[in-house]
Amino acid sequence: MTAMPKKFDVIIIGCGQAGPSLAGRLSAAGMSVALVERKLVGGTCVNTGCMPTKAMVASAYAAHLARRAADYGVMLSGPVGVDMKAIKARKDKVSNDARKGLEEWIASMPGCTLFRGHARFEDPHTVRVGEELLAADRIFLNVGGRASVPELPGIRDISFLTNSSIMDVDILPEHLVVVGGSYISLEFAQMFRRFGSEVTVIERAPRLIGREDEDVSSTILSMFEKEGVTVHLGAEDISFERQGDKTAVTFAHDKKPVIGSHVLLALGRVPNTDDLGLDRAGVAVDKRGFIEVDDQLQTSVPHIWAMGDCNGKGAFTHTSYNDYEIVAANLLDNDPRKVTDRIEAYALYTDPPLGRAGMTEAAVRKSGRRALIGQRPMTRVGRAVEKGETQGFMKILVDADTGEILGCSVLGPGGDEAVHCVLDLMYAKAPVKTLQRAVHIHPNVAELLPTIAQELKPLV
Ligand SMILES: Cc1cc2nc3c(=O)[nH]c(=O)nc-3n(C[C@H](O)[C@H](O)[C@H](O)COP(=O)(O)OP(=O)(O)OC[C@H]3O[C@@H](n4cnc5c(N)ncnc54)[C@H](O)[C@@H]3O)c2cc1C
Numbered sequence: 001m002t003a004m005p006k007k008f009d010v011i012i013i014g015c016g017q018a019g020p021s022l023a024g025r026l027s028a029a030g031m032s033v034a035l036v037e038r039k040l041v042g043g044t045c046v047n048t049g050c051m052p053t054k055a056m057v058a059s060a061y062a063a064h065l066a067r068r069a070a071d072y073g074v075m076l077s078g079p080v081g082v083d084m085k086a087i088k089a090r091k092d093k094v095s096n097d098a099r100k101g102l103e104e105w106i107a108s109m110p111g112c113t114l115f116r117g118h119a120r121f122e123d124p125h126t127v128r129v130g131e132e133l134l135a136a137d138r139i140f141l142n143v144g145g146r147a148s149v150p151e152l153p154g155i156r157d158i159s160f161l162t163n164s165s166i167m168d169v170d171i172l173p174e175h176l177v178v179v180g181g182s183y184i185s186l187e188f189a190q191m192f193r194r195f196g197s198e199v200t201v202i203e204r205a206p207r208l209i210g211r212e213d214e215d216v217s218s219t220i221l222s223m224f225e226k227e228g229v230t231v232h233l234g235a236e237d238i239s240f241e242r243q244g245d246k247t248a249v250t251f252a253h254d255k256k257p258v259i260g261s262h263v264l265l266a267l268g269r270v271p272n273t274d275d276l277g278l279d280r281a282g283v284a285v286d287k288r289g290f291i292e293v294d295d296q297l298q299t300s301v302p303h304i305w306a307m308g309d310c311n312g313k314g315a316f317t318h319t320s321y322n323d324y325e326i327v328a329a330n331l332l333d334n335d336p337r338k339v340t341d342r343i344e345a346y347a348l349y350t351d352p353p354l355g356r357a358g359m360t361e362a363a364v365r366k367s368g369r370r371a372l373i374g375q376r377p378m379t380r381v382g383r384a385v386e387k388g389e390t391q392g393f394m395k396i397l398v399d400a401d402t403g404e405i406l407g408c409s410v411l412g413p414g415g416d417e418a419v420h421c422v423l424d425l426m427y428a429k430a431p432v433k434t435l436q437r438a439v440h441i442h443p444n445v446a447e448l449l450p451t452i453a454q455e456l457k458p459l460v
């Protein structure tokens with residue numbers, strides 16, 4: 001005899017950056033909520049993504065600055081070394097504290113039950129978690145993604161790291177080979193170089209971080225080369241071979257393999273939608289496995305919504321959280337918020353970091369519109385000079401006919417923070433004149449944003 005399902009008002013699958021907050025809103029509105037998590041509450045951001053990596057980036061920055069101490073007239077009595085066990089312990093504490101806080105919050109939600117286990121649809125209203133069957137009128141998916149591990153030649157014969165397994169590393173890799181040259185790669189490559197590893201980045205495309213403008217890619221390449229990271233670009237046909245406790249990584253244009261003690265795969269992310277039983281619920285996915293949603297995050301099945309990385313509309317913590325806000329506003333607040341209200345924005349946490357809002361220069365050029373550009377290298381930004389951190393630049397793009405701010409990139413110290421003053425103006429739909437007349441605080445990297453907005457030139 002089949003067990004009767006436990007009935008809830010809603011089921012939320014996945015405790016990433018949208019699920020717990022939605023559980024909080026719905027349970028506060030008096031609904032009974034089943035929240036299901038198969039691994040760690042907090043998902044990627046808290047356990048294997050943003051929080052631990054930024055904690056490690058902070059350790060790497062400290063090591064780097066200590067090595068540069070003499071540049072600032074500060075004398076250290078011996079060479080700078082790192083204690084990888086202490087770095088890992090610090091990183092673990094940051095993650096564990098955040099996860100514990102989240103678990104306590106979930107436990108305090110009235111009417112919310114946390115089920116531990118893998119959830120899979122039995123039918124459009126019923127979900128199985130181990131031996132339990134749960135049923136609800138409305139179901140929300142926040143299942144996130146995982147590192148992509150393509151079937152590259154030899155990959156199954158070697159041991160490799162991903163962003164998840166590298167979290168357990170508490171030794172200094174002798175030579176870390178990072179495959180892929182984009183966001184995840186660059187953050188790990190720079191930090192391990194600063195910890196003291198030899199680091200090689202191998203990227204198939206002709207430049208690093210190919211979704212960014214060419215000037216961003218080339219500046220980051222020169223930053224990395226200055227720090228002693230070896231970068232191979234245009235690396236087609238990569239293959240792997242075990243050589244004792246080392247790995248030989250070969251790619252076509254370079255016949256001599258790179259021999260690494262450790263290999264990190266940073267080759268993109270795939271959504272966790274292949275083992276959810278979506279076909280039993282009738283939920284449509286695209287050819288890459290992302291759940292198809294409309295502008296208010298409803299799937300092809302009207303009582304099922306998908307939030308966060310699994311819907312392919314964003315790949316960041318803030319986009320996942322915004323998905324929760326959109327769903328909650330539509331369901332509870334009679335406020336028709338939608339995904340297309342969102343302006344693309346994110347940061348890359350290399351040092352210096354890249355803060356990005358809106359369109360790249362390449363995207364503006366491609367759009368064919370008449371545009372203006374203002375730019376300045378960090379060597380001409382007082383705060384960067386005072387800090388002795390003059391790598392990078394900032395630039396802003398403006399529609400020549402309407403004065404609309406189209407995009408901004410700040411690659412430089414505090415670039416991840418400074419870009420927000422442009423992002424907020426874009427949300428306010430303020431014309432560039434507002435930025436030109438804003439009086440910013442001296443001395444700051446953001447102080448020069450009004451200046452570059454006053455020095456706009458045609459984008460040719
Ligand atoms: C190394 C790295 C660094 C990053 N750095 C940044 C950054 O600095 N800034 C930024 O904005 N973003 C960053 N990101 C991206 C960010 O982590 C994600 O976009 C963010 O976590 C949003 O994820 P989510 O809410 O979609 O789901 P996730 O956080 O991935 O959570 C999904 C959860 O669902 C669970 N789950 C999956 N399937 C099932 C199932 N069938 N049953 C039960 N539970 C299930 C999973 O165990 C997981 O806990 C980074 C990512 C990585 C990998």
Ligand SMILES: NC(=O)c1ccc[n+]([C@@H]2O[C@H](COP(=O)([O-])OP(=O)(O)OC[C@H]3O[C@@H](n4cnc5c(N)ncnc54)[C@H](O)[C@@H]3O)[C@@H](O)[C@H]2O)c1
Binds near residue numbers: 180182184204205267
């Ligand atoms: N700071 C942040 O916000 C942050 C940090 C890290 C990750 N993330 C998120 O994680 C997502 C995934 O990041 P990612 O860097 O893993 O993926 P990505 O998709 O951005 O980049 C993958 C890279 O691997 C390269 N590649 C693919 N196959 C290859 C091969 N066979 N040999 C060599 N190179 C190959 C690609 O050309 C590409 O440059 C990002 O889109 C981002 O949203 C965000």
